[in-house]
Amino acid sequence: MTADPVELALRCYPRWWRERYTDEIRSVVGDLTEDGRPRWAVTLNLLRGALRARTRAVGMPPVYDLWCTRARLAIATATLPWVLMGPLVLMVIGGQRLQSTAGRIFPGQLSITGGSNQLILGRGLPTPAPPLTVAGSVAWYANVAMLVLFLLTLFVLFAGWTGFTGAIKRSAVPHRRRLSLLAWAPGFSILADLVLSVTMDVLMPHSWRTSGGRPPVPMGGHPAVAHALGTALGVVAVVGWLASIVCVAVAATRADVSPLDLRFGKSVSLVVATLLTLTLAAYATWGIGLIVQSHQAVHGRFTTISYTHQDLWPLMLVALLLVVTLSAFGASAARRSWRVVALGP
Amino acid sequence: MASKRLGRTQDPTILVLTSLSGGPKHGYAVIKDIEEMSGVSFGPGTLYGVLARLEEEGMVEPLPAEGNRRPYRITAQGATVLRERLAANVKVATIGFGRLGTLGA
Numbered sequence: 001m002t003a004d005p006v007e008l009a010l011r012c013y014p015r016w017w018r019e020r021y022t023d024e025i026r027s028v029v030g031d032l033t034e035d036g037r038p039r040w041a042v043t044l045n046l047l048r049g050a051l052r053a054r055t056r057a058v059g060m061p062p063v064y065d066l067w068c069t070r071a072r073l074a075i076a077t078a079t080l081p082w083v084l085m086g087p088l089v090l091m092v093i094g095g096q097r098l099q100s101t102a103g104r105i106f107p108g109q110l111s112i113t114g115g116s117n118q119l120i121l122g123r124g125l126p127t128p129a130p131p132l133t134v135a136g137s138v139a140w141y142a143n144v145a146m147l148v149l150f151l152l153t154l155f156v157l158f159a160g161w162t163g164f165t166g167a168i169k170r171s172a173v174p175h176r177r178r179l180s181l182l183a184w185a186p187g188f189s190i191l192a193d194l195v196l197s198v199t200m201d202v203l204m205p206h207s208w209r210t211s212g213g214r215p216p217v218p219m220g221g222h223p224a225v226a227h228a229l230g231t232a233l234g235v236v237a238v239v240g241w242l243a244s245i246v247c248v249a250v251a252a253t254r255a256d257v258s259p260l261d262l263r264f265g266k267s268v269s270l271v272v273a274t275l276l277t278l279t280l281a282a283y284a285t286w287g288i289g290l291i292v293q294s295h296q297a298v299h300g301r302f303t304t305i306s307y308t309h310q311d312l313w314p315l316m317l318v319a320l321l322l323v324v325t326l327s328a329f330g331a332s333a334a335r336r337s338w339r340v341v342a343l344g345p
Numbered sequence: 346m347a348s349k350r351l352g353r354t355q356d357p358t359i360l361v362l363t364s365l366s367g368g369p370k371h372g373y374a375v376i377k378d379i380e381e382m383s384g385v386s387f388g389p390g391t392l393y394g395v396l397a398r399l400e401e402e403g404m405v406e407p408l409p410a411e412g413n414r415r416p417y418r419i420t421a422q423g424a425t426v427l428r429e430r431l432a433a434n435v436k437v438a439t440i441g442f443g444r445l446g447t448l449g450a
Contacts, residue, residue, distance in 0.1 A: 027373070032373065047390070049391060
């Protein structure tokens with residue numbers, strides 16, 4: 001094993017590229033370094049070339065199996081980033097609170113039609129809350145749009161996932177059972193979460209005894225075990241979620257599914273990339289709306305809308321932008337690969 | 346400095362085809378030829394990216410390897426494309442020089 005950066009950069013190229021060009025490139029690199037070209041510059045150039053070779057597949061021979069593998073990878077690239085980002089986006093846009101200069105507003109939710117939010121003023125009678133600012137309304141509608149897009153994407157991905165697990169069952173690939181297990185990882189993860197959640201609920205104390213000014217004492221159940229299960233549930237949920245992404249990605253790279261199933265996967269990846277782009281637009285609108293709202297709200301009596309983790313907006317915007325780029329690229333690569341795969345072996 | 350920046354914006358495809366139009370060359374010879382011709386320094390990653398694309402489009406073809414070096418030559422299709430692109434460039438260049446002449450620059 002060599003630590004030569006040029007060799008490491010060459011290893012970043014896809015196998016078909018290495019088989020075709022590595023010897024030639026080594027020879028050129030040798031000549032260039034003899035000429036005094038810095039090796040770091042050559043390495044950087046090779047890394048850029050490797051990225052291009054992997055992303056654009058220019059010069060990839062028209063071998064059916066190669067393009068099928070590329071199509072599967074592209075579909076995974078278009079869809080799986082959403083699985084990673086979706087819950088994080090939900091976390092940032094959740095925890096909505098309504099506030100006015102006169103106090104907290106109940107209920108803290110708005111209805112599509114504007115609703116009849118009421119403002120609690122001390123012990124007096126509830127009075128109608130002042131309206132949202134224009135920017136606040138825009139932020140709220142963007143938030144609703146994101147939730148709708150989230151559900152739509154979830155539905156499309158679920159359809160894609162069931163199609164994928166079915167495709168593995170139908171395929172003649174060796175280790176089919178093992179691949180099936182990998183593809184089912186999200187199902188197992190959700191099942192584990194459910195079991196832990198139900199067990200925790202059963203073990204929770206169902207009544208509390210209060211006496212005098214002392215803190216309430218739990219009656220029955222196993223509070224310590226329930227607490228431990230609660231912690232375990234958090235860990236299992238996060239680890240299961242990340243492991244599911246990895247497992248499905250591994251299954252996608254190895255499962256030699258039929259062209260018809262690949263076509264379905266390609267369609268799913270295109271839809272997911274489109275929905276993700278719309279989600280990005282809604283997310284950007286949501287954040288801008290919240291920023292503008294703070295300026296508008298000082299010019300009158302308004303209700304302002306805020307979210308528990310809205311401070312994470314810029315960071316998540318950058319992450320979402322990266323994920324959208326990755327997903328769009330994956331969808332485009334899946335489309336291009338499908339054109340070759342459709343020609344048949 | 347400005348001319349160097351402009352040099353880097355030249356189309357790598359045209360540069361590689363122009364280099365190969367002078368006869369078959371292997372990778373390193375193409376890089377040196379382009380450097381002398383235009384002042385643009387290609388790295389191996391860039392050169393082989395362009396060669397792969399040109400080969401895929403049938404504009405260049407590899408010849409039998411000489412050791413670890415494989416020469417490439419321009420095809421008839423590549424020559425046609427190069428001629429068209431250069432003619433377009435010449436037209437733009439002629440107009441540009443003409444207009445600069447009227448400016449007296």
